[in-house]
Amino acid sequence: xxxxxxxxxxxxxxxxxxxxxxxxxxxxxxxxxxxxxxxxxxxxxxxxxxxxxxxxxxxxxxxxxxxxxxxxxxxxxxxxxxxxxxxxxxxxxxxxxxxxxxxxxxxxxxxxxxxxxxxxxxxxxxxxxxxxxxxxxxxxxxxxxxxxxxxxxxxxxxxxxxxxxxxxxxxxxxxxxxxxxxxxxxxxxxxxxxxxxxxxxxxxxxxxxxxxxxxxxxxxxxxxxxxxxxxxxxxxxxxxxxxxxxxxxxxxxxx
Numbered sequence: 001x002x003x004x005x006x007x008x009x010x011x012x013x014x015x016x017x018x019x020x021x022x023x024x025x026x027x028x029x030x031x032x033x034x035x036x037x038x039x040x041x042x043x044x045x046x047x048x049x050x051x052x053x054x055x056x057x058x059x060x061x062x063x064x065x066x067x068x069x070x071x072x073x074x075x076x077x078x079x080x081x082x083x084x085x086x087x088x089x090x091x092x093x094x095x096x097x098x099x100x101x102x103x104x105x106x107x108x109x110x111x112x113x114x115x116x117x118x119x120x121x122x123x124x125x126x127x128x129x130x131x132x133x134x135x136x137x138x139x140x141x142x143x144x145x146x147x148x149x150x151x152x153x154x155x156x157x158x159x160x161x162x163x164x165x166x167x168x169x170x171x172x173x174x175x176x177x178x179x180x181x182x183x184x185x186x187x188x189x190x191x192x193x194x195x196x197x198x199x200x201x202x203x204x205x206x207x208x209x210x211x212x213x214x215x216x217x218x219x220x221x222x223x224x225x226x227x228x229x230x231x232x233x234x235x236x237x238x239x240x241x242x243x244x245x246x247x248x249x250x251x252x253x254x255x
Contacts, residue, residue, distance in 0.1 A: 062211035064197040064204060066179040072137035076112040077130065079186045086117050087188065089125045094187045102171050102196045109184040109191055129185045131200045141203035143210055151225045151232070158234040160241035164248070169229035170204055173197040173211060215251065224248060 082090060097103040116128045155161060166172075175183065175194055183194040183201070197204055205228050212226045223244040225232045233248050235241035 062207060062214070063174045063176050064179070064201070064207045065176040066134070066138050066182055066201070068134070068137045068179075068182060069139065074110040075133035075137075076110065077114050077133065077186075079112075080114045082115070082117070082188075086125070089117060090115060090127065090187055093127045094192065097192075100171075102198075103192045103194050104180075106181055106184050106191045106193045109181050109193065111182045111184055112191060113183075113185045115185060115187060129183075129198065129200050131183075131202075134182060135202040138202045141206040143206040145205065145209055146225075146227050148227070151227055154221065154225050155232050155234050158236050159238040160235040162233040162241070162245060164231040164233065166229035166231070170199055170208060171196045173207060216248075219248065219251065 094103070111134060113132075113134065114130050116130050118126045118128060120126050173196060175197055180195055181193045183198060184191050185193070197207065208228050209226075212228070212231075213220070216224055216226055216231075220226060223234055223240075225234065231248070233241070233244050235244050
């Protein structure tokens with residue numbers, strides 16, 4: 001999400017960027033319009049195209065390891081059966097995840113979890129996975145997370161703030177190869193596992209925070225604050241804000 005004063009827009013698809021382009025092109029202030037096109041619109045278009053191809057964070061930067069306790073018993077949950085609307089939703093979501101390369105089929109597994117479908121306020125379904133047993137077998141990662149109060153304090157007083165929310169952020173981080181099949185889950189008559197880091201696992205927030213801390217180590221505190229997949233680009237002076245956005249987008253593209 002990018003915020004300028006009281007105007008906010010959530011960007012999650014290329015079509016939305018095209019809509020933003022139409023708004024910017026209609027601005028009457030020529031210099032302001034040209035600056036927005038150069039420093040905001042063009043980087044947004046490039047970044048959205050790369051996201052649509054599901055560009056992944058290099059494993060040299062980060063990967064998620066489970067470090068399961070070897071003394072914990074392997075658990076394959078009793079399979080839950082779904083039918084009707086729920087089964088249709090599951091098939092559609094699984095197909096999307098297969099096409100993007102986030103999951104793969106599993107021939108044999110010792111861990112297996114059930115899907116949980118939760119109906120959202122807008123009437124659509126959210127597909128989750130019950131990783132209760134797997135999480136119990138994983139020790140807590142004590143990596144220090146940023147303090148919210150300090151982040152708010154660090155952002156206060158700046159003339160410009162832009163709030164960015166990473167699109168499918170967790171799914172850009174690879175699972176450690178040896179841990180992929182531990183994330184196995186039932187879906188219809190087949191079993192799949194995650195190749196990329198899924199939501200619902202213990203310590204995924206800590207893994208993501210480590211990654212963004214490394215990625216933005218020269219930005220944090222200067223023109224950026226980061227909490228997991230939420231970024232705040234900040235500028236003490238309004239005239240510097242487009243340059244700070246440009247620098248942030250360049251860093252995202254390079255990683």
